[in-house]
Amino acid sequence: MGKSISAPEFIWHNGRHVRWADAQVHVLSVGVQFGSSVFEGIRCYATDAGPAVFRLREHLRRLQDSCRIYRIDLPYSLEALERACLDLVAANGLEQCYLRPMVMRGYGDMGMAAIGNPVETYIAAWQWGSYLDQSAADRGIDVCVSSWNRPAPNTFPALAKSAGHYNNATLIKLDAIANGFAEAIALSPDGMVSEGSGQNIFAVRDGVLVTPPVDGSILSGITRSAVIAIARDLGIAFEQQPMPRELLYVADELFFTGTATEIAPIASVDHIRIGDGAIGPVTRRLRAAFHEIVHGRDAGRRDWLTPVIAGKREYVDG
Ligand SMILES: Cc1ncc(COP(=O)(O)O)c(C=O)c1O
CATH class of the missing domain: 3.30.470.10 (Aminotransferase class 4, branched-chain amino acid transferase, N-terminal domain)
Known part of the structure; x- marks a missing residue:
């Protein structure tokens, strides 16, 4: 275990x-x-x-x-x-x-x-704790671009969350750890930004939130879609667009999203500092709103939560 x-x-x-x-x-x-x-x-x-x-x-x-x-x-x-x-x-x-x-x-x-x-x-x-400890949650994590790519479209179907695909994710993660980083960002076969080992990625540049499209190399993350919806709610400009690797280095903010990861700010990529190296204002707003929602404190997004007790009662009665 x-x-x-x-x-x-x-x-x-x-x-x-x-x-x-x-x-x-x-x-x-x-x-x-x-x-x-x-x-x-x-x-x-x-x-x-x-x-x-x-x-x-x-x-x-x-x-x-x-x-x-x-x-x-x-x-x-x-x-x-x-x-x-x-x-x-x-x-x-x-x-x-x-x-x-x-x-x-x-x-x-x-x-x-x-x-x-x-x-x-x-x-x-x-019971599984946070992906990040408090200092990493405030400061962000240091990541690299992986020497391993994500699989090409029509090889391993990226929309499926299949155990076999996680051999690729394992290579990406082990590559990061072997080189002293917390995580890695993998590129797609055509050299564009794809995703982390088990996370989607977002960048912020000049106030605009950007993430790569569902292009056959990424998992269509449920946290990703939540963040896109929250950004719309908050009036944050958003675009899905192919991201060249170098956009990572010049982003004002970068963060990962995922169920295990939640919203994790990135402090540096390949030793190049992102923004001023601490969690940025857009990431902070999105993360605060996300936390309110997942803990049931945002009435507008209660439909994203299924209460356990009600489910149990329904199960026993039904
Ligand atoms: C490869 C990969 N990409 C992205 C994600 C994020 O997806 P989600 O937000 O649905 O957890 C995950 C986690 O499940 C993943 O394994």
Whole structure:
């Protein structure tokens, strides 16, 4: 188990709760052998009304999309998975957590297609702290441009969140760490800015917020779309446009977005300081608004939160 998490009691497997230690797969499952597995990463936040899951339906929709792209028959409806996520958080007594639904091709045929193999659906939930400590959250992180590119369109389908794709993400992350950086920004095969190992990227230049388009090299992040919506709400000018690498170096502000990462300011890229090397005003505004929303303090965006208790009640009654 990762050093930063402590195990809660249950994991959801194919419609029932099993003990954390009993959530096992066979070593020759196709999901293990070939990374033939899709997954989601979702955050559940503490609010005054109890735990609430951020953009649950959007995450499960993306899980469904990932299954469709990889021709995996998802055995559960979005409603059933939604109830399963809420019920799992309640059953584990978690006030805030990270949720990890996974759908994988299981044990059976050893070939890659493994069409008749059982499809195993799991949901895990655990308490997972912030990606950044407080000083990094205020100052930002030091990152590099990775020597590894993101995959080309029509190789690994970037819109799918598939386990196999994360070998590329692992190379990007390990490259960063080996060179003394906290994270890396990967370029697309045509040399334009793509995304981080597990984050989308935004730049601010002359007050305009910019992010690369969904071009077949990035995951269409749910935090990314939230930030775009928040920017519109706040009247911040926004453009999606291809970003040359050098725009990173001349940006006034840069930040990553992601479920695990939330909104993380970037202090430097390849040792070139971004802006004045501290969190910039646009990033600060967006992050403050994001925090209000995820903790249920913005009535206008309550529909992005699904309360756990209500879900549990509905599940038991239904
Ligand atoms: C490769 C990649 N890009 C971007 C993101 C950010 O996506 P989201 O905001 O939906 O978590 C993630 C995280 O899931 C990711 O793994």
